[in-house]
Amino acid sequence: MTRSLHLVDVFTDRPFSGNQLAVVTGAKGLTARQMQAFAREMNFAETTFVLAEHPAGGGWPVRIFTPGREVPFAGHPTLGTAHVIRHALLGGRVDRVTLALEAGLTPVFVERDTKRELYWMRQRFPTFGSRLPRKSVAPALGLSPSDLDSHPIEMVSTGLPTLIVPVRTRRALERIKVDREALLKIVQDVEATAVLAFAPGAERSGHQLTARVFVDDLGVPEDAATGSSNGCLAAWLVQHRFLDDDAIDLRVAQGLSIGRPSTLHLRAMRTSRGIEIRVGGGVVDVARGTVVASRFS
Numbered sequence: 001m002t003r004s005l006h007l008v009d010v011f012t013d014r015p016f017s018g019n020q021l022a023v024v025t026g027a028k029g030l031t032a033r034q035m036q037a038f039a040r041e042m043n044f045a046e047t048t049f050v051l052a053e054h055p056a057g058g059g060w061p062v063r064i065f066t067p068g069r070e071v072p073f074a075g076h077p078t079l080g081t082a083h084v085i086r087h088a089l090l091g092g093r094v095d096r097v098t099l100a101l102e103a104g105l106t107p108v109f110v111e112r113d114t115k116r117e118l119y120w121m122r123q124r125f126p127t128f129g130s131r132l133p134r135k136s137v138a139p140a141l142g143l144s145p146s147d148l149d150s151h152p153i154e155m156v157s158t159g160l161p162t163l164i165v166p167v168r169t170r171r172a173l174e175r176i177k178v179d180r181e182a183l184l185k186i187v188q189d190v191e192a193t194a195v196l197a198f199a200p201g202a203e204r205s206g207h208q209l210t211a212r213v214f215v216d217d218l219g220v221p222e223d224a225a226t227g228s229s230n231g232c233l234a235a236w237l238v239q240h241r242f243l244d245d246d247a248i249d250l251r252v253a254q255g256l257s258i259g260r261p262s263t264l265h266l267r268a269m270r271t272s273r274g275i276e277i278r279v280g281g282g283v284v285d286v287a288r289g290t291v292v293a294s295r296f297s
Helices: 032-042 075-089 134-141 170-175 180-190 227-239
Strands: 003-010 019-025 047-050 060-065 096-101 104-112 117-123 127-132 153-157 162-166 194-200 209-215 220-223 247-254 262-271 274-281 283-291
Touching: 003 075, 019 032, 019 075, 032 047, 032 060, 047 075, 060 075, 075 096, 075 104, 075 117, 075 227, 075 274, 075 283, 117 227, 127 134, 127 180, 134 162, 134 180, 153 227, 162 180, 162 227, 170 194, 170 209, 180 194, 194 227, 209 227, 227 247, 227 262, 227 274
Parallel strands: 019 047, 060 096, 162 194, 209 247
Antiparallel strands: 003 019, 003 283, 047 060, 096 104, 104 117, 117 274, 127 153, 153 162, 194 209, 209 220, 247 262, 262 274
């Protein structure tokens, strides 16, 4: 069986920026151990495996692996894998691709304008969990409690639990130097997977916020662009009316501190059912090849 390898960059409009993703198609028959070994070999934040040549049960079966372990859901792998399925397997003929992830069926939609295509996913309604004091979180980020905003530091989940940390200024955000052991203890205590710290404003025009995301628990010290965690941020912004509104439509800059500038589009609004969240971004092709089948034997 031919197993094709696709490399794409997600949450960007140009190659060699955004967040890298490896997508293996024709992955039926691979064991979890084999997929994990290949994800470790790629050493991207995530590698995905498309397990069938056609959708089944309402979606394309896909598994997502970090270098450390499998995860039920992640943002940039969802958008990037939908892009690969749409173009490599469906010839670009559709504007909707639904992935069957461990977290459930996840539809991805394409929105066009005159200059670009944006891929959008709807995330699950958020749940809000533990809150932590500034004095316990700030030292783990190499900051003082006064560097953090007065809004709550809170665990939010739309599928992958994230601790949201509001920082007063971009200058303080740039100064973050993670104490890995301390931060791992914090996320394990609150059962979070990632830590998203953000501040108002951005270096790049057209962006309203800047974020940094740390996922040491999954073997990713700092992530370039994190769709799942930014979905949690969108929910948090609406929940606490951080921008004095029950609805948001904005851009977040991420990845600047590690040389992978990324743009994440966030839309969220409070409804009678809960906070509806959409996260979007561009996807660009970087390379395509074939995985040597014997490597999986």
